[in-house]
Amino acid sequence: MPQYARVLLKLSGEVLAGDKNFGLNFETVRRIGEEVATVHRAGVSLSLVVGGGNMLRGKEMEKLGIERVQADYMGMLGTVINALALQDVLEQLGVPTRVQTAIEMRSVAEPYIRRRALRHMEKGRVVIFAAGTGSPYFSTDTTAALRAAEMNVDCMVKGTKVDGVYDANPQTNASARLLTDIAYEDALTGRFEVMDASAFSLCMENKIPILVINISKRDNLVSLLVKGERIGTIVHDRSS
DSSP: OOSOSEEEEEEOHHHHTTTSSSSOOHHHHHHHHHHHHHHHHTTOEEEEEEOOTTTOOHHHHHHTTOOHHHHHHHHHHHHHHHHHHHHHHHHHTTOOEEEEESSOOTTTSEEOOHHHHHHHHHTTOEEEEESTTSSTTOOHHHHHHHHHHHTTOSEEEEEESSSSEESSOTTTOTTOOEESEEEHHHHHHTTOTTSOHHHHHHHHHTTOOEEEEETTSTTHHHHHHTSOOOOSEEEEOTTO
């Protein structure tokens, strides 16, 4: 039986780009969808938050001269594209799915309503949250932590392109060490780049464990949530 009954999965946009630097790699999207479907069929109640970094990043747009608020809204629209792609893949795999957006666009998705999202999950549907919080200046990591608290999940899984949380940037420091088990306080004071401080703080306040894994590696998600294997890094309360 899976260790966690209800899980929120945060997917970065870069993961959905696969080996590309931009856009969607549909082979990657399908593989991740297949793993999500396997976890869903194992009885885990799932919701997802998707990033939009594979489409554009608000901060990068700001550097090009676009106003920060406008740039952030553009980034939110990128997350909707990713959410709709994931929904299509999951529906083709027979997984009932709903997309809810923090910015209303009723022609393509439902507006975010907490009670409706909970009801969808009770009925066995996977809910994908898009458009961040609907407000500028908030990252999709913070959105994930917020939705995890609102959905009363047992844990939040952060799917990235690295194997977990390191004490230094593994891409620039060959001696960087993987930290398999750290406390919320250490994650905050260590300023690890895997998530922003507000996301860590929200999870700490609500005692939601964060499991950081490399979702680019095939079957890591299934091994973690279905088989119960220890993969990547767990960030949790020091006393637990």
